[in-house]
Amino acid sequence: MHDHPTHLDDYLWPTCTAPRCGRQLWVAETGRYACRPCEDSTATRIRELPALFVRLDTTAMLMKGARRTSSATSGSRTPPIPPRLDVLALVGPGGIATRLRDIEDAWRAALGWTVAPWRGSPAEAIPQHVKFLADNLLWACSSYESIGQDIDDLRKLHGECRALADGEKRGGRVQVGCCPARYDDGTLCxxxxxxATDNHRIHCRSCGTRWDGLGEWRALREAQDLVASEAFEKPATAA
Structure with a gap:
């Protein structure tokens, strides 16, 4: 259970630092930077990354959609550049292995350890990075101040891999007006x-207010219209 609200007006109950979460931490989570649900979902994503890499790192996936060329007429023994550059960006240099390595190096620096020693091919390095991150995730959620951003980065990486491996089309984003929430001092956000076209949640990255589902979206629109009407009806200041 959450603790009872404090009588101090200026006290802010600690919340999860993951950008897409922000839920209040439970009493048993006191002192942590990330809540246990975020830790659990991140652990699952980390464990799934090696298998996703294996699915992506295949000739069939890299060449999906390529046109066949006749060996009698091509006149070149140089293989064509894979048309799936989005897949290549994940399985090649700067991809999954590099992004995991950067997180591991940051954690090692915070712990006072040497940088990640695994510098082989992505296929060799990814299992090692995954093992390190999985083994030290509890520490990071409990003691590493920047874990919220790492959780978000791992979520994005996993989502990119999953979407390409499953052949899904990534959803786009659309503008839906401005946030009508007000801060405690009455200031308008x-x-x-x-x-996102593939998600039912709208989240203000500035004040943290969220609207989830069609019913709350209607409430958001009504609040936006109310702010707009109040601004329109506000009388001009007398000269």
Whole structure:
């Protein structure tokens, strides 16, 4: 259970630092930077990355959609550049292995350890990076101040791999007006909001307010219209 609200007006109950979460931490999570649900979902994503890499790192996946060329007329023994550059960007240099290595190196620096020693091919390095991150995720969620951003980066990496491996089309984002929430002092947030075409949640990255589902989207639109009407009806200041 959450603790009872404090009587101190200026006290802010600690929340999960993962950008897409922000839920209040439970009493048993006191002192942590990330909540246990985020830790559990991140652990699952980390474990699934090696298998996703194996699915992506195949000639069939890299060449999917390529046109066949006749060996009698091509006149070249140099293989063509894979048309799936989005897949190549994940399985090649700068891809999954590099992104995992960068997170591991940051954790090692925070722990005072040497940088990650695995510098072989992505196929060789990824299992080692995954093992390190999985083994030290509890520490990071409990003691590493930047874990929220790493959780978000791992979520994005896993999502990119999953979408390509499953042949899904990534959803886009659309502008949905400005945030009508107000801070405690009455100041209007009014930050631009966007919504993903494949997600039912709208989240203001400035004040943290969220609207989940069609019913709350209607409430968001009504609040935006109310702010707009109040601004329109506000009388001009007398000269």
């Amino acid at each position: 009014w930050q631009p909001l966007t919504a």
